[in-house]
Amino acid sequence: MKTLLFGLFLLAPALRAQPVPGSMAQVYTVTSDRYERFRMPRVRLPNAVVARRINRQLLRQCVDYTGSVDSTASPRQQLRQTLLECCYDQESKTWMAGGLGYTGTDYTVLLNQGYLLSVEFTRDNNGLTELAAEHLTFDLRTGKRLTLGDLVADPPAQLAQRMDWAINRRLKAELADVAAVYGDSDVIAHVAQLYGFEDWNMVKQKPILADTSAASALDEQYWLKTADFALDDHALLLYHNVGMSRIDIPFLPDPVYTFPFARIHPRGLLVPLAKAAAAKKPKTK
Structure with a gap:
């Protein structure tokens, strides 16, 4: 019994350190092709409704719908269609080296804990990464995109x-x-x-x-x-x-x-x- 209690005592800090289910998202990457010119985050959460809400916003961030992208297709197919629009010459049936217009995107997860997910996005235009990044922060309980006023009480x-x-x-x-x-x-x-x-x-x-x-x-x-x-x-x-x-x-x-x-x-x-x-x-x- 003493051995069991001692073992539980040693395990207690590790058990306390485990995140509460749903307080962190499982983030995985969807790409357009093997060269990963378009990389987009997707999330999995215990609450599938919240995950879908966040994923819709992530998809809108990464896909340009001004062209002929089919918004009903899967995320990977939408990225693939975006890639074809910018970087594939239909007449010569060849891939362009840099591409034209919106030619790529990538992301970095800055925070994923305490029911908060904060992500940085970069975009490429004409094959060059834009100098300014964009950022989205989500409430993992509701899927809402948060504003600065939601998190800071300073005047x-x-x-x-x-x-x-x-x-x-x-x-x-x-x-x-x-x-x-x-x-x-x-x-x-x-x-x-x-x-x-x-x-x-x-x-x-x-x-x-x-x-x-x-x-x-x-x-x-x-x-x-x-x-x-x-x-x-x-x-x-x-x-x-x-x-x-x-x-x-x-x-x-x-x-x-x-x-x-x-x-x-x-x-x-x-x-x-x-x-x-x-x-x-x-x-x-």
Whole structure:
């Protein structure tokens, strides 16, 4: 009996660590072909209705229905049809090297726990990966696509202002690096224009210059509903993409702005995740 109790004692932490059924999705990949030019996530859950709801949204994210894709076909067939439209020349009966239009997609799971699934998607156009990614976050209990307002209780104007400050700090630092490396006034002026700064001299004088869409939005509630965001296991990830051509890629700033859960006010499903992240954080002496 003592041996049995001791064995159960040793197993207790492992048993407690097991995720609750349905709190994590089983994610698998559907591809268009053996070269995997189109890769799409699909989920399995104990609740098949919720899984179907999420999978429909994932399919819409990855398939372009403006062409002749049959929306009643299987996901793999729809990806295959999308591939044929972009990359197969019907006249010559040959595959094109790069393709035309929407030519590929891929994904990365950023978070899959605590009834939350957060996914990042990249898209290829004309054979080249777009500079900006897209993100979807789901409630695994209902299949609903979540907005920032569903997960964060911070006042919209306050959160938007913090995002603006972070954007401006980063862009100013990037521009200062450009000035230090190139020292060419024409290059500096060009990059300043890309970043939304009208004048480099003015940038050095004023702490906040860029008119980003967050704080300048007339309706902060609308921003909460439309902001591009994702989650990982310790932070809220907000995104700000600076539009530019591929010629200017050397000046492309990191679009990810990390807000640790400890620095925001979590709401809903984010509350237990934030508590778990706080418990994992090593205590400083």
